[in-house]
Amino acid sequence: MQPQSMDLTKTIMHIDADAFFASVEQGFNPLLRHKPVIVGGTAEQRGVVHTASYQARARGIRTGMALMRAKTLCPEAVFLKGDYEHYRAVSQTFQQVYLQYTPQVEFTSLDDAYLDLSGAMHLYPSAQWVAKAIVDEVYHRTGVDLSIGIGSSKVIARIASGLNKPRGMVEVPPDTEQSFLNPLPADILPGIGRMAKERLTDLHIFTVGDLARLPRLVMEQLFGRNGVKIWEYARGIDHRQVKRKIIPRQISRETSFEEDTADMGIIRGTLQYLTERIGKKLREQDMVGQVVGIKIRYSDFKRHEGTRRLPNPSNDSGELFRMADTLFEQLRLRRVRIRHVGVSVMHIEPKNYQRSLFDSRGRQGALNSAVDDIRRRFGFMALLPAESLELKRKYRMEPHGYILHNPALTR
Amino acid sequence: MRFEDIFESIEVISHFKDGTMKPLRFRWNSRVYKIQQLNGHWVSHQGYTHQHHYSVISDSSDYFELLFDSSNFDWQIARVCLDG
Numbered sequence: 001m002q003p004q005s006m007d008l009t010k011t012i013m014h015i016d017a018d019a020f021f022a023s024v025e026q027g028f029n030p031l032l033r034h035k036p037v038i039v040g041g042t043a044e045q046r047g048v049v050h051t052a053s054y055q056a057r058a059r060g061i062r063t064g065m066a067l068m069r070a071k072t073l074c075p076e077a078v079f080l081k082g083d084y085e086h087y088r089a090v091s092q093t094f095q096q097v098y099l100q101y102t103p104q105v106e107f108t109s110l111d112d113a114y115l116d117l118s119g120a121m122h123l124y125p126s127a128q129w130v131a132k133a134i135v136d137e138v139y140h141r142t143g144v145d146l147s148i149g150i151g152s153s154k155v156i157a158r159i160a161s162g163l164n165k166p167r168g169m170v171e172v173p174p175d176t177e178q179s180f181l182n183p184l185p186a187d188i189l190p191g192i193g194r195m196a197k198e199r200l201t202d203l204h205i206f207t208v209g210d211l212a213r214l215p216r217l218v219m220e221q222l223f224g225r226n227g228v229k230i231w232e233y234a235r236g237i238d239h240r241q242v243k244r245k246i247i248p249r250q251i252s253r254e255t256s257f258e259e260d261t262a263d264m265g266i267i268r269g270t271l272q273y274l275t276e277r278i279g280k281k282l283r284e285q286d287m288v289g290q291v292v293g294i295k296i297r298y299s300d301f302k303r304h305e306g307t308r309r310l311p312n313p314s315n316d317s318g319e320l321f322r323m324a325d326t327l328f329e330q331l332r333l334r335r336v337r338i339r340h341v342g343v344s345v346m347h348i349e350p351k352n353y354q355r356s357l358f359d360s361r362g363r364q365g366a367l368n369s370a371v372d373d374i375r376r377r378f379g380f381m382a383l384l385p386a387e388s389l390e391l392k393r394k395y396r397m398e399p400h401g402y403i404l405h406n407p408a409l410t411r
Numbered sequence: 412m413r414f415e416d417i418f419e420s421i422e423v424i425s426h427f428k429d430g431t432m433k434p435l436r437f438r439w440n441s442r443v444y445k446i447q448q449l450n451g452h453w454v455s456h457q458g459y460t461h462q463h464h465y466s467v468i469s470d471s472s473d474y475f476e477l478l479f480d481s482s483n484f485d486w487q488i489a490r491v492c493l494d495g
Binding site: 027031085088142376 | 412413414448453454455457458460464468474492
């Protein structure tokens with residue numbers, strides 16, 4: 001069966017670094033190679049596993065597992081705090097390599113990218129040749145293994161890249177998409193999480209093929225608009241383009257405290273610091289956010305979350321923080337120490353049009369530009385809001401930021 | 412095996428060629444370490460300042476991460492690996 005309206009001339013490649021953070025550590029330190037490596041914090045710290053090397057995964061370590069549990073499962077593992085700056089530098093090397101083959105590259109995260117080779121295939125013997133050249137050069141320069149999927153759409157390429165990890169390369173030739181997808185488990189499709197999988201299992205739908213045979217209407221009734229998208233993916237239909245610039249759905253920053261705290265100076269300072277980082281990121285990419293959210297986790301692991309819409313979309317750190325602070329005051333109703341806080345900005349859009357005739361935020365915009373210029377020149381910590389200086393009592397200051405309890409998140 | 416952050420200034424002998432820099436020996440705690448193997452190099456940016464990180468193995472088979480700060484030409488030991 002030929003899926004309808006699929007562009008078979010496209011050659012899309014999805015590249016994913018295998019166990020990225022752990023691979024970087026192993027790539028740059030031969031003493032760590034072939035050892036179980038866990039990035040997220042030291043074994044004595046509280047916190048969770050960010051990335052585990054394949055040797056650690058073989059021992060049952062999974063992302064999101066508590067570090068102490070990981071230590072119990074694999075006492076000989078090497079625990080590392082992680083170094084975001086290092087991972088970012090390695091990711092930039094990936095970018096340099098990918099851009100040698102096509103300008104159509106969409107970087108979805110530090111270790112994950114789509115390449116659209118459709119317009120460049122006349123330059124190379126085959127897509128597999130390009131994939132091999134990329135894998136070899138990245139390994140030579142960074143020691144990190146990549147897994148690559150090649151297909152006629154983003155969804156096919158993405159699924160293919162995950163099938164044969166680590167250092168896997170799977171190409172799905174045109175016209176074979178449906179036969180490739182049919183035997184795979186249904187939850188391999190993007191958009192199917194644990195809950196959706198359970199609902200499908202109740203209906204005796206186990207494979208992508210089972211799902212593709214359902215009438216479209218059934219999926220729409222089960223999962224709404226998302227169901228239609230999943231149904232299309234199950235038939236290999238994916239019209240998404242490889243975009244050179246993507247607008248994230250949300251930007252969030254969060255951290256756990258080294259020890260549970262009721263110190264409002266530290267908590268507020270952390271919230272302000274995290275918000276400041278989000279504001280900087282938004283301004284760098286010329287974007288604004290409409291909704292601010294915060295997350296609090298107490299020492300008894302109870303969680304409170306809240307969101308609120310700003311009067312106008314903004315990328316001004318001060319405005320974002322005032323909203324985060326208001327939300328925090330509303331949410332913090334318990335007299336219990338706090339373990340973890342997070343701030344997020346959602347409903348992000350490009351900052352490309354004037355919302356109001358009498359926009360009085362020109363001065364603030366000019367101030368933000370000046371602050372960003374100073375930070376570009378002297379580092380992020382050259383200028384800080386006063387409340388975030390409270391964190392000096394707890395954390396080491398580097399020119400690029402505080403080294404928080406969970407350094408992998410020090411962005 | 413565990414890693415410890417040090418961030419102490421050190422003296423380094425480096426080799427400069429074709430626009431690249433390669434540390435050869437360094438003195439730390441009154442002891443001279445010869446660099447046996449350069450595992451990798453990466454650059455982080457702190458504003459306009461570039462910090463060059465070198466992952467090295469010394470002649471004593473110890474792992475070090477050395478840091479060169481381009482703003483003040485200062486070398487530091489950033490991290491060491493402690494066995495055990």
